[in-house]
Amino acid sequence: MMLALLCAFVMGQVPLGPTTPVGTNRSFQEAVLAVQDHLEKGNFDAAKRALTAVPQPEMTILWDTKGIPESLRETVREARDVALGQWKQYYSSVKPKFVESGKADLVFRFTDTLPDTEEGFPGAAAHVFSTAPGEPRLEATIALYRGRPKQLNTSSEFHNEVMFALVSYIGLERTPFTGSAAFRTDQVGAGRTQFSPFELGTVKRSLELVEKLQELVATKTRVEAARPRLQIEPLSLKLPDANQADPIKFTIQVTNSGNAPLSYRFQPDCGCLSANYSPVLEAGQTAMVTGFVDTVNFVGKLRHKFYVFANDAEIPYREFPVAIDVEPMVRMVRPGLNVLQLTDSGVSTDVFLVVSPSAKIELGEARIEGLTGEVETSDWQGELELVPGEPKKNVKAIRYRVKLAPSPLPGRLQATLSVPTNSPVIPLIRHNIFVQRGIVAQPESLYVGEIPQARTAASFLLTRPGVPFKVLGVTTNSPFFTAKATPNADGSEYRITVEFDGKGDPGTIDVTVTIRTDDPKQPTILVPVRGIVR
16 A cells, blocks of 8 residues: 555645544544644654644543542443443443553543533533644533432433433534434433444544554655545425325435545434435545335424534534425324323223315224223314414314223323224224323333442433322331422422432342321332342
8 A cells, every 4th residue: 555655745635534433522523634734744753743642542531530429430430331342342442541640541530410401401510622633632521410409410311411422522423313322311210331343443444544544654655635525415305295295205405525535324213214325436526315214104294314424524413404284194182181180980082183184084983902991982073272372273173082090000001093094004993092090100110230330320201281289208127228309380290319429239129218298098019129239
């Protein structure tokens, strides 16, 4: 390879530098481009200095624990080590070295809370990138508490914040797809993230690119800086209104106005969107992305988007909105609460079926599945809110009066109203009805999994929709576990937070949370907590 580069230089041709992988963030792409800019000009000493701002596999990590209480440090350290375990599993060349002071490539700091984000929700982490030589490439500040009301991070949430900082340092672009390593949220309750196949490939190619840059700098090889440029026309789409099952197809023009091959990816946020395209576009070329909307399984006001990733240092990530209104053949509408209270005499509710004037569909006999009940059918006309949040409309409908019998089963239950049709598109119309008897814990037992001998918290909900109640007290039968209740605005739901102080012996967790309420029929509710302390 180097011989070919040398021959090209002797002939007066400067080869094109390596392009960055699609899926990398702006900080990574700018750092790579800075090195190539200096190599293009023959400023090799400057290129060597700029190379220090490119992520290094043998990174130095400053792990600053001053902001973490002593009782919580083991939990955070354990979460960090689990995240690093994923790196060791896939990338043996990534060898972090931890220091408690001095210079570092990646810095972790901790604080109790962070200011609200632009969305008005408490921030759970803050990230500051730098490509200046000598400065940390990334400083990550992680809050110990998140949410409103604030809750102590779980081990999984600490893991996710550490994982996100690590992949961001290496160069991955933040992803909106839940569960991926480059996904993060300020909300509570996320499970542990892990590498997706796409992310695994992107990190591998990024590490290979860093090796190429090191080789070019070491051999003082001139290259032309690679600058792919993605141009999209239009920047968004509002498609004409359609009926359910109409075939919908559209095109998006993409152009590479740069000097190097452009790699890009259109990834939909919903199964209603899909696209066909070639993922690589040579310099100066234009191509068409063909998009499709699934109007069979998705109807109503569809407001979705493509997430567009590209190896364009100016805009490596952008969103392409697609809007279309799809008139459904039928709408099932049930006014009132989402969850009904099941009494000793059962419960009744009305479900309205509105058929589109353009739909040619015949309906069969309705039936109830899942619970015991009966259905009465009648014609109806009146005002209904067909789309949540929109004004009511005067419509003709079929009213199904559903009467559910009492059930001895505990917890939240589901009944389904089913209506067969002669339509090949919708052979069966289904509408779920949720009911519960009294106050219910969700989940009915709390499983915390394997936790370290360190401060750890988990939570569950205590709920009775539409019927407020009061929690008079919360206790546990363990000296190492405490619990507290936080109500919602109307008092119909409480979040019960259970916290382990980290002082219990290793072994099986067999704890019971006892909740006292003002309901004479349910004065005491018991919720078991299960898991293992390592």
